[in-house]
Amino acid sequence: MGFKTALQGVRMLPAFTSLRHFSTTTMRRAASEFRMTVPWGEVRGQVWGPSNGRPVLCLHGWADNCGTFSTLVPLLPKDWRFVAIDFPGHGLSSHRPDGCLYTFPLYVADVRRVVEALQWKQFSIIGHSMGGNVAGIFSALYPEMVDAVVLLDNYGYLPTQMTEMFKNMRKGINDQIHYDNKTDERKERVYTYEKAKERLKAANPSLSDQSADILLERAVREVEGGFLFSRDFRINLKNIVNNNMEQCLHMLSLVKARVMLLLAKDGLFKTFTLPNGYGDLIQKSWVDQKATILNIEGDHHIHLNKPESVASIITDFLQSHSLDETENQSSKL
Numbered sequence: 548m549g550f551k552t553a554l555q556g557v558r559m560l561p562a563f564t565s566l567r568h569f570s571t572t573t574m575r576r577a578a579s580e581f582r583m584t585v586p587w588g589e590v591r592g593q594v595w596g597p598s599n600g601r602p603v604l605c606l607h608g609w610a611d612n613c614g615t616f617s618t619l620v621p622l623l624p625k626d627w628r629f630v631a632i633d634f635p636g637h638g639l640s641s642h643r644p645d646g647c648l649y650t651f652p653l654y655v656a657d658v659r660r661v662v663e664a665l666q667w668k669q670f671s672i673i674g675h676s677m678g679g680n681v682a683g684i685f686s687a688l689y690p691e692m693v694d695a696v697v698l699l700d701n702y703g704y705l706p707t708q709m710t711e712m713f714k715n716m717r718k719g720i721n722d723q724i725h726y727d728n729k730t731d732e733r734k735e736r737v738y739t740y741e742k743a744k745e746r747l748k749a750a751n752p753s754l755s756d757q758s759a760d761i762l763l764e765r766a767v768r769e770v771e772g773g774f775l776f777s778r779d780f781r782i783n784l785k786n787i788v789n790n791n792m793e794q795c796l797h798m799l800s801l802v803k804a805r806v807m808l809l810l811a812k813d814g815l816f817k818t819f820t821l822p823n824g825y826g827d828l829i830q831k832s833w834v835d836q837k838a839t840i841l842n843i844e845g846d847h848h849i850h851l852n853k854p855e856s857v858a859s860i861i862t863d864f865l866q867s868h869s870l871d872e873t874e875n876q877s878s879k880l
Contacts, residue, residue, distance in 0.1 A: 576621035581630060583664050588641025590661060591765075592632035595620050602670035603865070604662065605631035606678030610750070610778060612638030612765040615675060618758075619850045622858035624866075632661055634678075636779035638765035648723055649781055650788040654681045655688065662692065671804075671865055675699040675850060676815060686806075687798035696806045697861050699850050700814040702829045703806070704798060707789035708822055719787035726781060733780075737773040746776075753814075753846035761851065792825055799832050806838040807864045809857055814847040839864065 581592035592613045601624075605616045613631035620629045633640040634654055643649065658681060662670065669692055674682035676699070683703030686693040696703070707715065738746065740763075747766065748759050767774040790798070808830075810816065816826060830840060843849065843857065850857050 591639035596628040600628035602667045606674040608676030614761045619854040642779040671695040673697045687801040690803040693804040698808045700811045704795035706792040706795040712789045716787045719785035722784040753848045755852045758851045808840045811845045
């Protein structure tokens with residue numbers, strides 16, 4: 548098999564030598580470190596639960612990392628197997644090769660590589676924000692592999708107007724070439740820990756102080772004089788592969804898994820509005836697919852900031868799926 552995976556021992560907070568009192572106040576369930584070889588380096592992540600437990604893949608949002616699930620997973624069933632990955636270019640995972648663009652199809656391919664290495668034939672997905680969009684596309688392409696999906700503050704698809712699709716493609720290509728041509732002028736900025744934290748919170752106003760500390764465990768690395776952000780700058784460039792509404796609705800129709808959308812009332816779609824009533828149309832399409840849609844109090848990072856507000860909802864949904872599967876199998880006997 549062309550993939551190699553390794554689980555390291557229990558991973559604690561990074562030993563940042565310049566921080567004497569850095570810690571988070573919440574007791575978190577210990578996780579093992581996930582490492583998987585890929586052609587351009589490795590995909591990293593965290594693992595909780597027994598190897599024979601129900602498989603659940605956790606996919607983080609744009610510019611976050613797998614630490615986003617560090618407070619939620621400990622509140623979910625302990626006999627399940629959770630694998631949360633850092634997407635390439637995020638957290639501790641390797642950056643994509645020089646000249647390579649970051650696109651949704653490649654993120655979907657990353658997920659396919661991971662589950663191939665894990666030898667999972669069927670599994671559930673919990674996806675936050677961008678991770679939910681990756682989950683939606685994956686579940687359409689590989690419907691036989693996904694039995695249940697939880698979408699945290701996202702619709703599973705992000706439709707783009709046809710007129711914008713090619714503007715985005717042009718801009719993304721130009722931005723990438725401009726970036727590639729400026730190799731000699733690039734200079735990574737070194738931050739103090741507190742300044743790095745300020746920058747992270749400025750970009751993600753919904754993060755609590757503690758949540759920012761959690762994400763920074765995998766978002767920065769210590770160097771002489773301070774800290775560098777570990778993520779690849781290229782994730783900020785315009786995504787050149789977009790889907791219009793017709794394509795999104797077609798993908799949605801291909802999904803066979805049970806789906807639940809948890810939409811935060813003060814979340815992403817309070818500030819980010821989809822054009823032409825796209826959001827309402829996607830929600831209606833999910834209802835037609837018999838998906839569960841819940842509007843919950845909270846912000847875009849509710850699962851990280853206040854995981855107790857969503858943990859039981861997620862558990863009940865995934866457990867009800869398991870019960871339905873058991874009943875279906877019994878009825879066939």
